[in-house]
Amino acid sequence: MGYQNIMYEMKEGLAFVTINRPQKLNALNDDVINELFEAFYGIKKDDSVKAVLITGSGDKAFVAGADIKELFELNPITGKAKMLKGQALFSLIENAGKPVVAAINGFALGGGCELSLACTVRFASEDAKFGQPEVNLGIIPGYGGTQRLSRLVGKGRALELILSGDIINAAEAYRIGLVNKIYPKDKLLEEAEKFCRNLMSKGTKALQYAMEAVNKGLNQTLDDGLNLEANLFGLLCATEDMKEGLTAFLEKRKPEFK
Ligand code: COA
Numbered sequence: 001m002g003y004q005n006i007m008y009e010m011k012e013g014l015a016f017v018t019i020n021r022p023q024k025l026n027a028l029n030d031d032v033i034n035e036l037f038e039a040f041y042g043i044k045k046d047d048s049v050k051a052v053l054i055t056g057s058g059d060k061a062f063v064a065g066a067d068i069k070e071l072f073e074l075n076p077i078t079g080k081a082k083m084l085k086g087q088a089l090f091s092l093i094e095n096a097g098k099p100v101v102a103a104i105n106g107f108a109l110g111g112g113c114e115l116s117l118a119c120t121v122r123f124a125s126e127d128a129k130f131g132q133p134e135v136n137l138g139i140i141p142g143y144g145g146t147q148r149l150s151r152l153v154g155k156g157r158a159l160e161l162i163l164s165g166d167i168i169n170a171a172e173a174y175r176i177g178l179v180n181k182i183y184p185k186d187k188l189l190e191e192a193e194k195f196c197r198n199l200m201s202k203g204t205k206a207l208q209y210a211m212e213a214v215n216k217g218l219n220q221t222l223d224d225g226l227n228l229e230a231n232l233f234g235l236l237c238a239t240e241d242m243k244e245g246l247t248a249f250l251e252k253r254k255p256e257f258k
Contacts, residue, residue: 003020003035003039004031004035005019005020005021005029005031005032005035006018006019006020006032006035006036007057008039010049013048013049013050013051013200014049014050014051014052014053014193014196014197015039015049015051015052015053016052016053016055017036017052017053017055018054018055018056018057019032019054019056019057019062019063021057022057022058022060022061024064024067025056025058025060025061025063025064025106025107026056026057026058026061026062026063026064027063027064027065027066027067027068027111028063028065028086028111028112028115029067029070030067032067033085033086033089036089036093037089037092040089040092040096041092043096043098044092044096044097044098049098050098050200051098051100051101051196051197051199051200052096052098052099052100052101053100053101053103053189053192053193053196054093054100054101054102054103054115054119055103055104055105055188055189055192056105058106059105059106059185060106060107061105061106061108061112062102062104062105062106062107062108062112062115062116062128063107063108063109063111063112063115064107064110064112065109065110065112065133066086066110066111066143068137070082071139079142082142083142083143086111086114086142086143086144087142087143087144090114090115090117090118090143090144091118094215095211095212095215097211097212098207098208099120099121099199099207100118100119100120101119101120101121101122101123101192101195101196102115102116102119102121102122102123103123103125103188103189103192104116104122104123104124104125104128104130104170104179105125105128105185105188105189106125106127106128106129107128107129108124108128108129108130108131109130109131109132109133109167110132110134110141110143110145111143113130113131113132113145113149114132114141114143114144114145114148115143116130117145117148117149117152118144120211121180121195122178122179122180123179123180123181123182123183123188123191123192123195124170124173124174124179124181124188125170125182125184125185125188126170126182126183126184126185127169127170127185128169128170128173128179128182129169129170130161130167130169130170130172130173130178130179131161131165131166131167131168132145132149132161132162132165133166133167134162134165135162135163135164135165136165140162141162145162146158146162149161149162149178151218152177152178153176153178157176170182201257202257203239203241203242203245203255203257204241204257205241206236206241206245209232209233209235209236212228212232213225213228213229213232216228217229240258241255244256244257244258245257
């Protein structure tokens with residue numbers, strides 16, 4: 001499919017997804033959501049994609065939120081349906097089975113912050129800004145923010161951000177654990193790509209199962225999560241990658257995972 005609102009490029013196993021509505025600060029309208037669905041369905045089932053780097057076009061925004069113009073038309077039925085659709089997209093991204101690294105190059109507000117929360121890790125430029133300003137519009141986060149933000153930074157900090165609608169800078173986002181790393185703007189993509197390529201040198205199944213154990217385990221009891229972890233570990237014992245990883249260590253060489 002030819003995309004109009006995102007850019008999609010594959011380079012040596014790494015998929016680059018760029019939200020491309022810079023004139024509207026990459027706000028997520030229905031077209032962007034549909035194209036992201038298409039892209040991530042493909043990414044999930046394409047074994048040649050080993051990792052994903054997602055960013056925003058232009059130098060001002062990652063994503064400045066859901067498209068506020070489209071929110072105007074919502075009623076209780078379409079409002080709920082729209083949120084469920086966005087949530088399904090972000091769950092698809094979270095459970096794509098490969099690392100998705102967010103390179104946050106400016107505003108990550110509302111749905112933009114929520115999109116970053118669904119990613120595996122978040123790297124930010126020094127001038128990035130984060131927030132869930134929905135209360136200022138008389139609404140609440142609807143693309144998973146009330147759930148994922150509290151799981152990531154804790155209930156108190158999540159409620160502070162969600163209730164105040166305050167916008168915080170990258171340093172504060174780093175301090176509360178919302179972003180993993182901060183880079184100068186001109187180094188952000190390079191560093192995010194370097195990180196992706198490092199992960200891509202690991203066993204693909206090991207990465208997939210590690211993410212599954214963490215993501216699913218967070219929503220289970222400790223005992224259920226531990227059981228899941230042991231099951232996934234057991235499955236890895238059947239892989240060539242495990243044999244290669246252990247053999248390479250004993251032979252004092254770098255593993256070459258398939
Ligand atoms: N939805 C739709 N359009 C948006 C948007 C959004 N979430 N965020 C920005 N835009 C549009 C603006 O309407 C403007 O379009 P225009 O040039 O046709 O008028 C364009 O993007 C540039 O934004 P502008 O507000 O002029 O930039 P700024 O630098 O003055 O302010 C922000 C930047 C991010 C502070 C401001 O755009 C903003 O508050 N956006 C909304 C953030 C928000 O509430 N997100 C949650 C939505 S649920």
